[in-house]
Amino acid sequence: MKQGMANKGEKETSAVDLVLEKDEQWRKTVTELDLTRAEGNKKAKLIGQLMAQGKKEEAQKLIRETGQGKETVKKLEEQLSVLQKERDDLLYQIPNVPDASVPVGTGSDDNVVFKTWGEPSTEEWRLPHWDLAAEKGWIDFDRGSKVTGAGFPFYTGPMARLQRALINFFLDEAAENGYTEIQPPYFVNEDSARGTGQIPDKEDMMYTIPRDGFFAIPTAEVPVTNFHRDEILSMDGLPIYYTAYTPCWRREAGSYGKEVRGLNRLHQFDKVELVKFVHPEKSDEELESLREYAESLLEKLSLPYRTLLMCTGDMGFTQTKKYDLEVWSPGQQRWLEVSSCSNFGSFQARRMQLRYRNEKGKTEMVHTLNGSGLALPRVVASILETHQTEAGEVIIPKVLRPYIGKAQM
RNA sequence: GGAGAGGUGCCGGAGCGGUCGAACGGGCUCGCCUGGAAAGCGAGUGUGCCGUGAAAACGGUACCGAGGGUUCUAAUCCCUCCCUCUCCGCCA
Structure with a gap:
């Protein structure tokens, strides 16, 4: 320990x-x-x-x-x-223990590049997504600030349509890959927030509704994983795969500057989440298939990316092992995290009293995993930049065209 | 929001101060019966925690929506909260 x-x-x-x-x-x-x-x-x-x-x-x-x-x-x-x-x-307050296969390190410099896909463009002429979006009138940050506050943008016209297309594409893909679609509540109670480990580790990142004792979900992971809280699952029923689209709310206190410019970091964003409940002996391989699935989405969208195996010092409180998928943003010349695929081992299950009955009829903790499949804003940012033409058009990836009905915007 | 009814084991459903972890029925598991099945018969069938044990298991304790209280004793009485149902109101 x-x-x-x-x-x-x-x-x-x-x-x-x-x-x-x-x-x-x-x-x-x-x-x-x-x-x-x-x-x-x-x-x-x-x-x-x-x-x-x-x-x-x-x-x-x-x-x-x-x-x-x-x-x-x-x-x-x-x-x-x-x-x-x-x-x-x-x-x-005691964190989950890293898996033996996780590289030991102190910070982001020690993460290991596990895989890269595609050719990250270094061409200078591409506009950052915020400039293109402003020019086209696609994203309205100012009115978002007026109506709610910083980090709550409006998406308008074709951009709203693109968002919806991505959500549908991600959900349909997940369904085809064996994930059952779920539409969860967007507020959870305190027990749920503790069950997945947001409390006490990340309590400050959640918006609260104190009068009713609710927390606005920072990710669909929270309601979806808690779906089976306090249950004993039958072994035959494992593994269970769920997918859910939800908005996500995060306070992101103390974030300023170019790191949060445009769609890089928002207080409200959309995400399609993937959650797995699996037999303890299967969680290692389940993490790999989860990662591969998330990667396949970026490949279908023709967005260059790299996968990082997070080191011990950069992986977070609750995980035993974590991969981050980072998409390339040619307008910013930097990598943006769009998915985080994690194995939690029995950490969340213990907090949730989530068990299954094994061959001998004894109860044992299940293992939980989750990953984004995918988070929208940075994918949108990368689409706007990667598939941008010199004329300032955006070529819509083939897989999204059935959802949009157009080849460019 | 107002009025009423209720929340018991995998499910249905009794119990309404002691011998109740909980009748009875269904389900499920195992066994008998059968050429095989159905029916029938018999047995079993919760979870958490503490302790002993290598283990199987055994002993103790807690749990009848949640949390408090009354009592020698609470599923049963009292209080607060949550949830469900019915009617009214409101409403996408």
Whole structure:
């Protein structure tokens, strides 16, 4: 655990020891409490029997004896809930441990380029998507700011149509590849946010609806993975593949500058998500097929990309292994992340009490995975730049034409 | 939003202060029966946690929507919340 945490860049690994210590105390208290309860239960049962037999005096005598037992139970229960909260608070702060195949590293420089596809264009004449979109009147950032705030753009005319085409294309592709389409709620409750690990790790990134105790989803991963929370799945039913289109809301506090220019980073964006529930022994290969599927989408859109195998220090709190797919943005001459394919092992399942029944009839935690397939804004950015002509037109990728009815815009 | 009814195991559905982890029916699993099947018969059939154990298993404890409370004892009584259903209102 500690090695894994250290590899993820956690400086402080003492939480592990503290958890063990708290757990030790917690166990002791549980045992004591159970014993005291057993005693009380025995007495209560006896009293019941005596009453039934009409031996009132004997029963009364026993009732008088129950006082201190009750006190003890109450005291132990209080202790136990305190210990449990202390232990669990610590436990929730411990990240998932990286898989052995993940390169050890401290930051983005240590990520490994796993694969590249296509020829990233270095031609200078291409406009960044925000300039082209402004020129054509396709995306209205200013009115978005007026109506809501920065990071909430309007897409207009052909751009709105392109968005819708992409959503449909992604959903149709996923369906053809065995993913069941789901339309989930866009708000979730606190248990769900904790189930997938947004709480406590990424609590600040979510928009909240405090009056009703809801969180606006930062990704469809949250409602879709929680779909099976607190369930025991049958082994025959695995693996389960879901896909869902949803808007995603992220506060993205403290992000400014060219990094967030145009469609690079928004507070609201559209995404088609892929979620898998699988047998623990299959999650490694399931991650690879998830990655390959996401890659196939970029290939069908003729967008050059590269796949990174994220190193331990750059992969995040909840994952055991993660690939990032980055599409090339020729207008910006940089790579943009459009998909993140992750294996969570049993991390989310443990939080969600999500199990399956194995060959022997025992319950075991399932493994969960998810990936974007894909996130729209940066794909749109790359389409506008990659398929841009010198005349300022955009050639629509063949696979999208049935959805748009045009070859260019 | 208003009024009423209700939330029990895989499902249906009893229980409404003690012997209830929970009757009964259905489902499912195993066995018997059969040439095979149906019917019939018999047995079994929850989860979390703690402890013992290599394991199988066993012991304890908790769980009858969630959380509090009353009581020697709560699925059963009280309070708060959530959810479902019916009627009215409103409404895409």
